[in-house]
Amino acid sequence: MPPNKQEQAKIAARLISQMSLEEKLGQLTLAENNSISPAQARDYKIGAVLSGGGGNPTPNTPASWRDMVCAYQEAALETRLGIPLLYGSDAVHGHNNLRGAVIFPHNIGLGAARDADLVERIGNATARELLGTSAHWTFAPSVSVPQDLRWGRSYEGYSEDPALVAELGAALVRGLQAGGAAACAKHFIADGAAAWRGTKPEAGAATQGSTAPPQAETPQVDASLGQWQIDQGDAAIDEAALRGQHLPPYQAAVAAGVLTVMASYSSWNGQKLHGHRYLLTDLLKDELGFNGFVVTDWMAIDQLDADYSQCVVQAINAGIDMVMVPYDFARFLRALREAVETGAIPTARLDDAVRRILTVKAALGLFDAPYGAPELLPSIGAPQRRALAREAAGKSCTLLVNRGGLLPLPRALPRLFVAGRAADDIGLQCGGWTISWQGQAGATTSGTTLLQGIHAAVSADTPVEYAPDGHFPGTARAPVGIVTLHEEPYAEGFGDRADLALSAEEIALLQRARARCDQLIVLLISGRPRIITRQLPLMDALIAAWLPGSEGAGIADVLFGAQPFGGRLPYRWPRSMAQITDKTADPLWQYGYGLKT
Numbered sequence: 001m002p003p004n005k006q007e008q009a010k011i012a013a014r015l016i017s018q019m020s021l022e023e024k025l026g027q028l029t030l031a032e033n034n035s036i037s038p039a040q041a042r043d044y045k046i047g048a049v050l051s052g053g054g055g056n057p058t059p060n061t062p063a064s065w066r067d068m069v070c071a072y073q074e075a076a077l078e079t080r081l082g083i084p085l086l087y088g089s090d091a092v093h094g095h096n097n098l099r100g101a102v103i104f105p106h107n108i109g110l111g112a113a114r115d116a117d118l119v120e121r122i123g124n125a126t127a128r129e130l131l132g133t134s135a136h137w138t139f140a141p142s143v144s145v146p147q148d149l150r151w152g153r154s155y156e157g158y159s160e161d162p163a164l165v166a167e168l169g170a171a172l173v174r175g176l177q178a179g180g181a182a183a184c185a186k187h188f189i190a191d192g193a194a195a196w197r198g199t200k201p202e203a204g205a206a207t208q209g210s211t212a213p214p215q216a217e218t219p220q221v222d223a224s225l226g227q228w229q230i231d232q233g234d235a236a237i238d239e240a241a242l243r244g245q246h247l248p249p250y251q252a253a254v255a256a257g258v259l260t261v262m263a264s265y266s267s268w269n270g271q272k273l274h275g276h277r278y279l280l281t282d283l284l285k286d287e288l289g290f291n292g293f294v295v296t297d298w299m300a301i302d303q304l305d306a307d308y309s310q311c312v313v314q315a316i317n318a319g320i321d322m323v324m325v326p327y328d329f330a331r332f333l334r335a336l337r338e339a340v341e342t343g344a345i346p347t348a349r350l351d352d353a354v355r356r357i358l359t360v361k362a363a364l365g366l367f368d369a370p371y372g373a374p375e376l377l378p379s380i381g382a383p384q385r386r387a388l389a390r391e392a393a394g395k396s397c398t399l400l401v402n403r404g405g406l407l408p409l410p411r412a413l414p415r416l417f418v419a420g421r422a423a424d425d426i427g428l429q430c431g432g433w434t435i436s437w438q439g440q441a442g443a444t445t446s447g448t449t450l451l452q453g454i455h456a457a458v459s460a461d462t463p464v465e466y467a468p469d470g471h472f473p474g475t476a477r478a479p480v481g482i483v484t485l486h487e488e489p490y491a492e493g494f495g496d497r498a499d500l501a502l503s504a505e506e507i508a509l510l511q512r513a514r515a516r517c518d519q520l521i522v523l524l525i526s527g528r529p530r531i532i533t534r535q536l537p538l539m540d541a542l543i544a545a546w547l548p549g550s551e552g553a554g555i556a557d558v559l560f561g562a563q564p565f566g567g568r569l570p571y572r573w574p575r576s577m578a579q580i581t582d583k584t585a586d587p588l589w590q591y592g593y594g595l596k597t
């Protein structure tokens with residue numbers, strides 16, 4: 001049993017009374033695994049280390065993940081006071097950087113499933129997989145309330161509705177923390193309200209993509225795709241809208257005892273969140289009573305000012321407690337020390353940040369069990385957790401069209417045609433934040449593809465023919481065909497898109513499949529609604545499967561009636577791009593729509 005609140009406070013107070021300035025500064029530092037060795041983490045007395053998206057050891061196995069994390073922890077325990085370090089990772093749909101871990105549907109799918117108990121069980125399972133590798137912290141849940149589907153992070157949000165986000169976000173927090181891992185509600189606040197910029201990303205800006213070490217070139221941004229047009233942008237809304245639309249998930253997360261909160265790269269009416277004292281301190285800490293610690297996003301404080309020392313001062317004084325400095329932790333420590341020594345950052349503020357961080361470590365039981373739960377290592381990716389992901393994949397499927405009651409399909413069919421690359425591709429099923437930061441097509445991890453699920457579901461005498469490009473050999477027709485259409489994986493601003501219509505290739509695939517089947521089922525694998533109005537006449541059935549994760553068999557379960565369809569739209573489905581921002585127009589399908597079987 002981890003210590004109770006009183007004992008946690010005692011542990012923190014006792015340590016603070018013994019800590020040198022250097023030891024305190026280290027606690028505020030979150031460095032990235034590729035940029036710091038365990039010995040440096042010890043020598044600089046670093047408080048926390050993270051794996052960014054794809055920050056994996058080689059080979060990427062549970063055992064080497066665990067060895068990597070334990071090496072940092074052993075080094076931390078060698079310091080004078082032996083304060084354990086906190087290891088974090090973006091386990092945003094399962095322990096998704098780790099090859100072989102179970103990958104759950106992205107949040108948009110869980111928003112469609114609307115099952116808080118399911119989300120809580122997912123949180124718990126994710127925590128157990130994290131602890132098996134000795135990591136105690138995940139940068140999840142995202143409790144964004146996305147208002148513009150062109151945003152590349154729409155799928156990270158459960159819904160456009162704050163009440164649903166609040167309910168499911170709190171459920172994930174409970175599940176994760178009951179399982180022994182600290183949750184992190186992000187990105188505070190109103191990241192989902194950022195507006196389309198309509199300008200080309202500024203040249204040379206590590207301020208846009210956060211992707212590159214400062215000394216390296218920033219990534220090439222393909223402006224034709226409209227990338228980085230919303231992400232990290234500005235929410236131009238009044239305080240009533242901020243509180244009404246974007247605060248409820250944080251209230252719910254705090255009520256559920258969330259241990260950490262991540263600040264947003266974005267701004268509110270032109271002021272960056274990372275320097276926003278009113279929002280971070282007055283609202284989150286004082287008004288909501290958040291007692292955990294506030295962490296920054298990746299290099300996000302660098303965007304506050306041209307002068308790095310100013311960045312540090314503004315952020316810490318605004319209420320940031322821990323700073324994610326992926327690359328140059330030594331520079332951060334120098335700037336922080338100077339700011340404390342000159343009084344630019346009051347000692348009381350420094351001590352408050354240290355107290356919050358140590359209290360979270362105590363709450364996780366790190367002082368007694370710093371290495372997590374080794375006995376859980378063999379259960380990573382275990383069948384019972386895959387069954388949970390399969391349940392979630394099925395429950396998230398949202399049935400939008402079902403002409404003549406085509407679905408569910410009988411298990412025995414004279415012939416079944418299946419088309420589309422995403423029908424047999426784990427990487428496409430999983431989307432971004434899977435093994436690598438952006439995700440990628442292919443057999444990137446273990447699981448079951450939709451096609452494998454279909455093979456297992458149909459009767460032994462049902463011929464299933466699969467043609468990824470829809471070119472079925474011969475001239476035979478099938479009574480029923482299934483075609484998958486998909487978005488290529490993306491994460492963050494790389495997914496910002498001006499146009500959500502189907503591509504020319506997708507339309508061609510759809511038409512080819514249509515020509516060979518009497519009845520056609522279309523299955524969308526995507527991080528958001530797409531514009532499909534003009535193609536609707538080609539479809540006898542349409543399913544939004546979102547980004548279902550590693551267990552594609554869950555989709556086969558609902559297709560063939562082993563489980564009912566029950567998903568409901570977590571976002572309204574626009575008829576046209578013009579309706580993306582015009583919320584008064586009559587959409588193709590309303591929020592909450594979904595057929596049952």
Ligand code: BGC
Nearest residue numbers: 051052053090139210297298
């Ligand atoms: C993202 C966060 C993420 C962090 C660490 C940032 O770029 O905005 O959501 O937790 O990186 O990977």
Ligand code: BGC
Nearest residue numbers: 052053054210211212298437
């Ligand atoms: C992401 C990290 C990722 C890094 C890659 C960041 O913006 O949040 O998770 O590893 O970029 O350079």
